Amino acid sequence: MGYELKLVIGEVYGSNDEFKRSNKWTIPEGGEEKPYREYFKDDNGDIVCTGNVETFVSIVATVDLCKPGADSHIVQLDWKNEDKTRFWYWYDGGEQIKEDCYGDRPKPLDIPTVLSALNMDCEGEYYRRFVWARDLLKTLSTNDGHNLKVFFYGH
Numbered sequence: 751m752g753y754e755l756k757l758v759i760g761e762v763y764g765s766n767d768e769f770k771r772s773n774k775w776t777i778p779e780g781g782e783e784k785p786y787r788e789y790f791k792d793d794n795g796d797i798v799c800t801g802n803v804e805t806f807v808s809i810v811a812t813v814d815l816c817k818p819g820a821d822s823h824i825v826q827l828d829w830k831n832e833d834k835t836r837f838w839y840w841y842d843g844g845e846q847i848k849e850d851c852y853g854d855r856p857k858p859l860d861i862p863t864v865l866s867a868l869n870m871d872c873e874g875e876y877y878r879r880f881v882w883a884r885d886l887l888k889t890l891s892t893n894d895g896h897n898l899k900v901f902f903y904g905h
Contacts, residue, residue, distance in 0.1 A: 753852070755815045755825065757883050758901040759890060760807035760840055762858060807840040807858075810890070810898065813883040823867035824880070829902040831857035838901065850904040858899030861891045 818825050831837060837855050839848045849855045868884040871877070890898055 754817055754905050756903040756905055757813045757815055757824075757864070758807075758809060758840070758856070758903050759811045759861075759887070759898060760809045760901065762838070762897045762899050763806045763808065803836045805836075805838045807838050807899070807901070809840050809842075811886060813879060813886060815879050815883065818871075818877070818880070822880075823870040824864070824883075824902075827859060827864065827867055827902070829856060829859055831855040833857075847903070850902075852904045854904055856901040856903055858901060861887050861898060861900060864900045865891065 815824065831854075837848050838858060839846055841847065865884065865887050868880055868887065871880045872884055887900070
């Protein structure tokens with residue numbers, strides 16, 4: 751076993767500054783009953799805002815880097831989110847992903863930052879997964895105005 755890492759590329763959408771959480775169901779105006787928004791309710795039934803900030807990410811591509819090695823430049827990037835009131839999430843097979851399998855919460859990195867690390871890694875010993883990720887990011891770096899970011903996900 752070892753720490754495996756997946757590179758996740760996604761388009762980042764606007765943040766919702768008042769994240770609410772619960773397993774309750776709500777009915778949107780004029781809509782049918784379905785999960786609409788998560789929220790907490792206090793004893794009086796009033797919605798309580800947690801102050802957390804959530805940001806949705808629409809996944810564009812992923813590259814499984816497998817076990818890149820602790821000495822690789824890509825692993826040394828500051829990709830873990832330590833701010834407990836801020837998170838980014840996406841869906842994988844209907845499951846909402848907010849943290850990886852090790853409990854680390856990813857944060858977005860700019861494509862040029864990740865490309866720089868991958869270029870240094872590709873100069874060393876050949877590892878095909880780094881080449882795939884680098885070439886994909888080079889292609890996506892001309893994103894025509896889309897707000898693309900890179901996340902890392904341990905699995």
